[in-house]
Amino acid sequence: MLSRGRARFCTMASQFETGVFQKFHFIEKEKVIIRDQIYGEHTITEPVLIELLHSPELSRLKGIRQSGVTALLGFGPKVTRLEHSVGAFLLTRKVGASVEEQIAALLHDISHTSLSHVVDYALSNAGEESYHEVYKSRYLETTQLPQILIRHGFSDLKALDEEHFPLVEQPSPHLCADRLDYSLRDSLAFGKLSLEKVRRVFDSLRAVPNSSAPNRLLVLDNPQLALALSRAYQATDRDVWSNRSHANIYRRTGRIIKELVESGRVDERALWTLSDVEFWSLLRRQATPQLLSELDRLESEGLPDENELRLPRQTKIRTLDPDICLADSKTKEPVPLSVVLPEWGAERQQYIDERESTREEPVHHQREVWVSS
Numbered sequence: 030m031l032s033r034g035r036a037r038f039c040t041m042a043s044q045f046e047t048g049v050f051q052k053f054h055f056i057e058k059e060k061v062i063i064r065d066q067i068y069g070e071h072t073i074t075e076p077v078l079i080e081l082l083h084s085p086e087l088s089r090l091k092g093i094r095q096s097g098v099t100a101l102l103g104f105g106p107k108v109t110r111l112e113h114s115v116g117a118f119l120l121t122r123k124v125g126a127s128v129e130e131q132i133a134a135l136l137h138d139i140s141h142t143s144l145s146h147v148v149d150y151a152l153s154n155a156g157e158e159s160y161h162e163v164y165k166s167r168y169l170e171t172t173q174l175p176q177i178l179i180r181h182g183f184s185d186l187k188a189l190d191e192e193h194f195p196l197v198e199q200p201s202p203h204l205c206a207d208r209l210d211y212s213l214r215d216s217l218a219f220g221k222l223s224l225e226k227v228r229r230v231f232d233s234l235r236a237v238p239n240s241s242a243p244n245r246l247l248v249l250d251n252p253q254l255a256l257a258l259s260r261a262y263q264a265t266d267r268d269v270w271s272n273r274s275h276a277n278i279y280r281r282t283g284r285i286i287k288e289l290v291e292s293g294r295v296d297e298r299a300l301w302t303l304s305d306v307e308f309w310s311l312l313r314r315q316a317t318p319q320l321l322s323e324l325d326r327l328e329s330e331g332l333p334d335e336n337e338l339r340l341p342r343q344t345k346i347r348t349l350d351p352d353i354c355l356a357d358s359k360t361k362e363p364v365p366l367s368v369v370l371p372e373w374g375a376e377r378q379q380y381i382d383e384r385e386s387t388r389e390e391p392v393h394h395q396r397e398v399w400v401s402s
Contacts (some may be wrong), residue, residue: 048112068119077181086172097145098282099275101305114138115208121196125240132188134197134206140165142300143308152281161287181263195245202350204247212262222261237354248354248363253364259349266347273338339389346384348377
């Protein structure tokens, strides 16, 4: 029997746009074709994946922008958490990952809230992980996702924790499906990397030593292509992810959310039920006159001058140092790009040092909150 969410999608339409670069085609009850401008066409027939792709919990992510409030306000393309989640899933699928690891990739961002990482500036405590990670278990208890996995034989629910799956999650600056998809998708959307090079990265990607080894790792085989990707990632970080103007918008919006949630005017649970647009409308309805005036300024003033701002302590500086496995290598062991091309190591460190020099002074005794994507 189809779940109510799945039945709803089957009757809604045969085509469903997930975001800027991607569409689902529901050809029949037991098949979904994903057409992704970056990764091509993929036919999905595994029953557990079919049911998850039809689930309302996953479709909720279509209303959440990858870049949060700045994308909502028009300062970037409307790449969504849904297309990113599906993109990470397709990357693990491409390299031959198990169905369980593909599920982990598909659901790795399932607990993201409205406005994405803006909520970290509002409700995360010093030293904590990102808000959606801290409360992921609590959110999952309200969904049908555990029951779907159990019904299809994944009774240990391991796939709900991406930390168990090396192809999905790796510490920075390594490649993983999560980090690689958002780097490719955002680098393309913000004009930092061409579609041709993005597709070449996808084509060259593989798992080493293989897709099931305990120490499996996503690698590239072309140092120059990896360098182009790393520089595009760095440029996107400079202009978007750790841009001081964007961070200022995040922080100001976070303060509004914090005040409205702590005063009881906005129920924290709305973060997991409303789209970005709906949640912004809720903020406006519940705002005090002073907060409403601040929301008006956020909507009308545009991005502030980055030169007049310092980088917030909780804003992460992102860089890549992809692992490379050269075809003619005697050891066949992957090594970081900075080992293959030492000049990249120096360039990357120089960038980090320059960005850190713009960071605001730490508050005495306050620990940093690192925000990851």
